Amino acid sequence: MGSLDMSSANAVHQVVIIGASYGGIPVAHGLLKDVFPALSAARKQKYKVVLIAPNDHFYWKIGAPRLIVNPAALPLEKLLLPIADGFKQYPRDQYEFIYAYATSIDPDKKTVSTSTDESVHYDSLVIASGTTFATPVWSTSNGLDALRADLAELHEKLPAAESILVGGGGAVGTETTGELGETFGGKKELTLLSGSTQLLPRLSNKKVGKDAEARLTKLEVKVIHGVRVTSYSKTAENKTAVKLSDGTEKIVNVYIDATGDRPNSKFVPEAWLDPRGFVKTDGRTLRLDVPDVQHVYCIGSVGSYSTGNVFDTKFAMKALLESIRLDLIGKRETSSSSIASLDPTPPGWIAWLTSWVPFYGSTETGTRKVFYKKFESDVQLIPIGPKQGVGVAFGWKMPSFAVVMAKSKDYMVSNAPKLVDGTE
Template identity: 40%
Template sequence: HGDHQLSKDASADILKLLPKAKTILIAGGGAVGVETAGEIAYNYGGKDMTILSGGTRLLPRLKHTGIAKSAEKQLGLLNVKILHNIKVASSTKLPDGKVSVKLSDGSTKILDVFIDATGGTPNTSFLPASWLDGSKRVVTDMSTLRATKAPASVYSLGDVASFSKNNIMDAEWSVSALCYSIWSDLGGNSTGGNALKEKKYKQMEADMQIVPIGPNGGVGVLFGWQIPSFLVKALKSKTYFMEKAAGKATGEDVLKA
């Protein structure tokens, strides 16, 4: 994980290329890949754009398979092609600025723009390997947020925790359980003050995801129920929740909760 400026520069570079680009490949059929394809297709029509889902369908983390079908249909209306069961094996930047991408089926594509939307890598390289699971995430008790393979008084929160579904709910809604665990481990109940009611985190099992596909709608599911495109537009498509970013970053939203 390098300096954040690397990400800012990469984003700026892509924005410069998009207006003139003819061929675009997005690797990854999760929410980021689908949202990115929708935004580019809406704002820069006429591109030869393809998404590699990497599996059998889009949005693989959702149990509701109908959402994936709806997303594929909406992307099709924007002339975005979708290829399943194919992944990127490697990519190389060429001297002329194009990108050569080798695919898992043995083929090679020369592209104007290549976007890797396959997901991030846990920022755990500085931690002892004995604390981590096979995906390099911290082995964590979901109910208490304690890191179970680490020494006492080590906790894990957010995408880096082994139980996380990599969504904002797992990061934000588990804070109260984390705070209780820290308070308890510091001897809170033995200080003679007011005892706190034990708090444990229970992950929501139902699907919860809103995925805009351009500014006029998209697909989504709340508490396991599919929601219509117009509701996606009203909830997220216009702003992508950017107005909530400051509160999430500073923790103000957690304090309000």
């Protein structure tokens, strides 16, 4: 494979990134801060990042459970930060933001079409569009207006509500119900439908889910297993009629849907998607895993490699940037290369602690030193209100005080500005 040098010394190699959240923003900073400067100096080549997203603010959605229930403790302005502020540090000819949805990709023409009828050329393409939820409150994928409207309705209805039902016993549903229990426990009818046999069913350590249920019960939350929501609709009295999988119907003042997400991939060519609608991604290099397609990459929960965990975005960043660097200089590791011989990162907890350290190899060498190794053990922290929580790290159940110190107090919101400005 040859180098991607342009025919003219003044030509610009354009990297288009679709999505401006936990994946897209750090990729942009990584390219602009670490990859492009070294390559530009060595190869006399110009590079530019174009970020396309339907949101011009970054949403720290990790804190959404507390924002929904107790906005005084964690207001929206702390979770919703202008993306432009984080990119003022770069020259205008190196960075551009397009406020729009990506509507299609043309691999032959190497263009991305947008909802504003723009056709954006790419030389390299990063898909970091994430996932979307049934309700807008969990993300900005439906736009900022939808997010704000959903929040406004919940903030108006929750204080006066007599009955509140949460659907979904994963991390988001459990955290949200914990916030409800801390704020309204004993004052309102609070119910959580796990939709499974227990809470947090994806975790291999089943004690964590049982611990979460016990803590919610003490907060006077009723947890029901084996029943899920099949549909719901508004009633004439501005309540919600919820139909359940057992054939019954429940009328509640507020229903909060926390049942999971689906990939934002409607704009992606069908040949690039797996049967579930996720982008086919090489889990070691973060390149698109499609024959004869080059210089296309994917990171985050929209990728087939990901379990949806934030670690699959954060800790895969180095490998993605290394893949782009190698492809830009026209050198690529052979298919026979092994992870062990090319990745010097030590195993175990040392790898976890050091995996965020920037390393992209030397400018002109094609030797790969970074592959992504996905965690096989569970790593998850679940606040149950601000004063307690449950969690697991590498298979080991964590004590409540450790979860409180790491996440429960403020959902790690101090990291949001650092992600936006690239200093995380």
